[in-house]
Each structure stands twice: as C-alpha cells, then as structure tokens.
Amino acid sequence: MTDFFAGAPDAAPCTGFTANPITRxxxxxxANKLAAAVAxxxxxxxxxxxxxxxxxxxxxxxDVATPYFDIAEAEALGADxxxxxxxxxxxxxxxxxxxxxxxxxxxxxxxxxYRAGQYREAEEGVIDLRSLAMFGMLSAEDxxxxxxxxxxxxxHRGHGHCARCGAPTRIEQGGYRRNCDTCxxxxxxxxxxxxxxxxxxxxxxxxxxxxRFVTDMYSCLAGFVEPGETIEGAVRRELAEESGLQIGRVRxxxxxxxxxxxxxxxxxxxxxxSTEIDFDHEELEDCRWxxxxxxxxxxxxxxxxGLFTPPPMAIAHQLLRHxxxxx
Amino acid sequence: MTDFFAGAPDAAPCTGFTANPITRxxxxxxANKLAAAVAxxxxxxxxxxxxxxxxxxxxxxxDVATPYFDIAEAEALGADxxxxxxxxxxxxxxxxxxxxxxxxxxxxxxxxxYRAGQYREAEEGVIDLRSLAMFGMLSAEDxxxxxxxxxxxxxHRGHGHCARCGAPTRIEQGGYRRNCDTCxxxxxxxxxxxxxxxxxxxxxxxxxxxxRFVTDMYSCLAGFVEPGETIEGAVRRELAEESGLQIGRVRxxxxxxxxxxxxxxxxxxxxxxSTEIDFDHEELEDCRWxxxxxxxxxxxxxxxxGLFTPPPMAIAHQLLRHxxxxx
Numbered sequence: 001m002t003d004f005f006a007g008a009p010d011a012a013p014c015t016g017f018t019a020n021p022i023t024r025x026x027x028x029x030x031a032n033k034l035a036a037a038v039a040x041x042x043x044x045x046x047x048x049x050x051x052x053x054x055x056x057x058x059x060x061x062x063d064v065a066t067p068y069f070d071i072a073e074a075e076a077l078g079a080d081x082x083x084x085x086x087x088x089x090x091x092x093x094x095x096x097x098x099x100x101x102x103x104x105x106x107x108x109x110x111x112x113x114y115r116a117g118q119y120r121e122a123e124e125g126v127i128d129l130r131s132l133a134m135f136g137m138l139s140a141e142d143x144x145x146x147x148x149x150x151x152x153x154x155x156h157r158g159h160g161h162c163a164r165c166g167a168p169t170r171i172e173q174g175g176y177r178r179n180c181d182t183c184x185x186x187x188x189x190x191x192x193x194x195x196x197x198x199x200x201x202x203x204x205x206x207x208x209x210x211x212r213f214v215t216d217m218y219s220c221l222a223g224f225v226e227p228g229e230t231i232e233g234a235v236r237r238e239l240a241e242e243s244g245l246q247i248g249r250v251r252x253x254x255x256x257x258x259x260x261x262x263x264x265x266x267x268x269x270x271x272x273x274s275t276e277i278d279f280d281h282e283e284l285e286d287c288r289w290x291x292x293x294x295x296x297x298x299x300x301x302x303x304x305x306g307l308f309t310p311p312p313m314a315i316a317h318q319l320l321r322h323x324x325x326x327x
Numbered sequence: 328m329t330d331f332f333a334g335a336p337d338a339a340p341c342t343g344f345t346a347n348p349i350t351r352x353x354x355x356x357x358a359n360k361l362a363a364a365v366a367x368x369x370x371x372x373x374x375x376x377x378x379x380x381x382x383x384x385x386x387x388x389x390d391v392a393t394p395y396f397d398i399a400e401a402e403a404l405g406a407d408x409x410x411x412x413x414x415x416x417x418x419x420x421x422x423x424x425x426x427x428x429x430x431x432x433x434x435x436x437x438x439x440x441y442r443a444g445q446y447r448e449a450e451e452g453v454i455d456l457r458s459l460a461m462f463g464m465l466s467a468e469d470x471x472x473x474x475x476x477x478x479x480x481x482x483h484r485g486h487g488h489c490a491r492c493g494a495p496t497r498i499e500q501g502g503y504r505r506n507c508d509t510c511x512x513x514x515x516x517x518x519x520x521x522x523x524x525x526x527x528x529x530x531x532x533x534x535x536x537x538x539r540f541v542t543d544m545y546s547c548l549a550g551f552v553e554p555g556e557t558i559e560g561a562v563r564r565e566l567a568e569e570s571g572l573q574i575g576r577v578r579x580x581x582x583x584x585x586x587x588x589x590x591x592x593x594x595x596x597x598x599x600x601s602t603e604i605d606f607d608h609e610e611l612e613d614c615r616w617x618x619x620x621x622x623x624x625x626x627x628x629x630x631x632x633g634l635f636t637p638p639p640m641a642i643a644h645q646l647l648r649h650x651x652x653x654x
Contacts (some may be wrong), residue, residue: 002654004527004578004596004598004650004654005575005578005596006652007334007578008576008577008578008579008598010557010559010576010577011559017555018557018560020555020556020560022555024564025568027568065549087555114427144555147555148554148556149555151555152554152555155554158359158490158512159488159490160490160491161488161490161491161492161493162488163487163488163489163490164485164486164487164495165488166487166489166493166495167493168493173371176553185485187490188519189554190517190519191519191551191552191554192515192518193518193520193591196485200331224515224518225480225591226351226353226518227475227479227480227516227584227586227589228344228347228349228414228472228475228476228478229347229475229480229584229591230337230345230583230584231582231593232337232338232581232582233345233347239353239360240355241352243560248332249332249335249337250335250623251334251335252335252579254557254559255557255558255559256557257555257557259554264520264552264556264558269331269335271331289510292648296573323331326331327329327331
C-alpha cells in the first residue's frame, strides 16, 4: 500500500512567519471577549508604530528578544484600548496588538535598516518587521505571531473607510472584521496570494535581481495572482512576462504568510520548456541561468564573486534548497 | 535520474474557470489601449447585470452558448464605454466587460436558478455565473474568461471608494487598478485565498453539508485563509474548527479561481490523525466519515440513498476523484 501523503512537507521550520501558534477563533471574537482579554493580567501586547514593531528592548545581534509588553507598559507608551485588536490566544494567554502614534519610527527609506549585516539599533526600540525577520531576533513562534499581527495591522491601517460607500468603518469581531454602519457592509482582512517560483531546466535554474535588492543578491521571480487565474497559471504568466520562458509542469512546494503588507507567498517549482531568457528590464536588473553548483554556493554564501540568495527565513531560499538537495 | 516534476498535475481540464486563455498584460494596460480595444471591430464584450451574466441567447440544456456581444449590440443594450474594462486579448481579439443597469437580473434568493437539474431560463437572457458553470453551457475556455470577468467585475462593484480615505476611485490600467485622486492610493483587485480540503483516514474521508446546500449533496470542507497563516495551517485550523479532527500531513492538489465574489480555491488532501468528529453545528448540518466506496457512488451519482457530490466543475469533485483513483 502506497503512502498517499508521501512528499507532503510543510514549510521548513526556519521559514519566517510560518510557526504561528495563535488560536484565532476569529469568527467567535467580539467586543466582550476583546475587553476580557485586555483585562486579563497575563495578556501580552504587541505595539506598532506605523508598519514597524516596537520592542521592549532591542538586543545585540544574535540574542533573542521578546516582542511583548504588559498592559501597564502598553498604556504608559500610549496604546489606546479602543484601537486594540485581539489576535487570539497562545495556550491560555491573550495576545493583542495596538498602534502607537509615536514619531520615532525608523526611516523606511534608509537602506541601512534593511541590509543584511548592517542592522543598527533603531531609536526608541522601533524596528521594521523585515529586519526583525532577517536577523533572527525573535523565536520562530514569536516571529509567526508578529507577522500575523503585522499583516492584520497593515490591513486595518489602509482600510479605515468602506470601499463600497466611502463612510468610516469600525473594528468588529476583535479585529477580524470592519463594519460599515452607513451601508451595512462587512469587510474582512485582505490576504493577497503571490506566486514565487524557481524555474528549472535540468541542472540549472533561473534567478533574477530587482533593482531594489541589496548588491549581489539574486532571488526567485514572483508576482501577484491575478483575477481568474489558477496558481499554476499565475506561475506560467509571471515567468513568461518577467523572463520570457515557457513553462510546462508546475509543482507546489510550500507557502508563507508575508506581512508586507498582507500577502500569502505560494512557492512553486516550474519546469522550463524553453531556454532563451528575454527578461523584463523594467522589473529586473538581471535575470539568468545559474548552474546547480553556482546556486548552491550562493545559498551557502561561498560564491566566488560574492553573489548570494535570501536567507533561510525566505521561501525563495527554501525553494532553491529543496531543488538542490532533491533534484 | 528521477523526474523532479513527477506528480505535478494541473487542475483537471473539466474543473470550472481554470481554462482561461486570456493574455492580460495587466501592468501595461492603459486608457489608450482600452480605447483602441473598444474601437477594434473584432472586439468581444461580456455584459453583466449585477453579478450575473447576460448571454446573447440562452440555449436549451446541453447546448453550448456564446457569451459575447459585439460593440453595436453592447451599446444597444446600454453598455457604457466609460465603464468598460479590458480583460486582455484572446489571440488577437480584445475581450472587454461592461455593466448594464437593466432590472432583469434573476433573483439570487430563488434557489431554482441554483439547483442542479432545475435550471429555468432567466428572463432577458440573464443567468447567474454559478448556474452557467454548473450546467456546462459554455466551452471550458469561455467559462474561464467569464469567471475572470466575473471576479473582476465583482471587485469593481464593491470598490468604488478608497478604503484608506473614503473618496470615490476611478478605473485605471484598463480595469486592473482603481486610483484615488484624493489621497493618491492605488487599489489592485482583491483575490481571497480559500482552502478546500478532503480529510482522509485510510479508506475513509470526511464530507459535510452546509445548510444552504441542495438536498442530499455533501462536499469537502472549506474556509478562508486568515492573516498570518500558511496554506497548510489554514487547512488544519479549518478542519479543527469545523470537524474537530486533528490533521497531520497536508498535500496540495490543485487550484481554481472562483468568482463568488473573487476567491482562489486552494485544494488539498489532509491526513487525519484523530478519528472522532465533533462538527460545528452553526456552519454545518452534517459532517461524517464516508467509505471510499460510498464516496465513489456519490461521485458517480449511483448512491443507494441518492446522496451525491458537486459536479466535475467543482474542485471538491476533483479532490475526491483523485483520492478515490490514486490512494
């Protein structure tokens, strides 16, 4: 008897944002449960400044931080209980998120806070989520919780009005819904599916560089799933548009919530059935074939010219690793 | 040498809405290209009344219809060129969609138009997309195009205002974006990822009945992916919430765009590691184990008690079929 579930791996344990232990019960949340959670002395608060997270203390590199404040700390920092959402419970502990209006966010235009190996402690203990993930400053479970909170807070931040009638909306269901009292519409958090894929031709694969990437980094190609597409159709269209390659079979590998601002990365391997790359010079600075050995040296960060790939927390890394180790 | 892409099937050809041949070029669409497409004498128009499609002629059951009007017909019926979107091109032919404000939509509260075997021709040739898909009235490619249009039109219909500032938005990029001229925000079409899954324990699987289902129909369980979840995490959470089962491995099968209103169905098989079902009586009317033989008879519509599953156009059917034929 064959094993029907053979070859069904989850995301690797080190893939960022995937080890989220929160029990949501999102459909059963309401204002009473939110109030009870806020009043629970064991409650833990995540505090956001814009899209960034405020940490109780920012450790030196290599240490693991805690992202949580208690209610007294949260209130002292200016968290507004009326603008607080309940993510759910971790075991029995309520986990909440609130926004601060402090002016101490790091400058997102400053590449220093986003560049591997060059993290510098942000003023007032505020750090962007991407750096937090890249530098392994949180446990895998806490990073999952922070990603969950970040995606939801990003959605609330951009959806204070009703997309149907334009009136202001208000938080409902502990933060898992916004209601419009004017036209009655219920709005649910948005999650944008994105395909990210490694195109393969035998012993070589396709990697590209976006202009915004840090110098010498190459990654898998990616793009949003569009209306009316399957996952496989989106993989084929994106690779055709960005690399000019034609694709045969597509195999799903794993997925990753990606809170920038609220995406779901759907990782796939794609079988190239043409070989000439004609890449999109608006989207990409370079896009070319890499041999398996060259890709391995980039993953392992010992490439002769210093080229490298994203770190293990990125699903692009895991797609490459899986192919290199299993093809 | 092993075949790295072994076991990477696409959606079955009969899965509804998946055979969409449109070339979008959505990022390169603009008002000029839209105007050129409208002026192209070969252009084809899909016309919507609310969420429903107006057909040039509604054939008797079993025949295949065309969903397209030409520009003269579209204008005669009241299509507004200023409210028209460009889906893309099918080969060289522009395919557009517009909305009519006719009062002849079928009543969505009337189950007759949704019930298998009981379709009755709607007045004025207007039919809901679900019935259109269920009754195989269009070719697979045209159904894919109609689903694409339906999802996009549903999004436009619910997003006439800016979710950030509340001001009215306008169509851009041929219909693949809405712009807010007040706060400058660009809004892109929303696609909601939904997991739909067949839980399996050896020779039996779990099917459930929602109260809104037609009598005697059972299907796979399903639910929206929530913020901060992987696909696999969503499968485990939904099965825990709806059936009380604990799940081990999850294996992705295939996907399906589902324009009700604009979802992406992500079909998976799930390995049950507990056996006692304690189902959610708010969401489900029944939920229980079915042997493989019983499920096969429901798929083949020869079950002793008349129970049945959704038709081949539904991804739930394909998840069952794959397990029954391959486990």
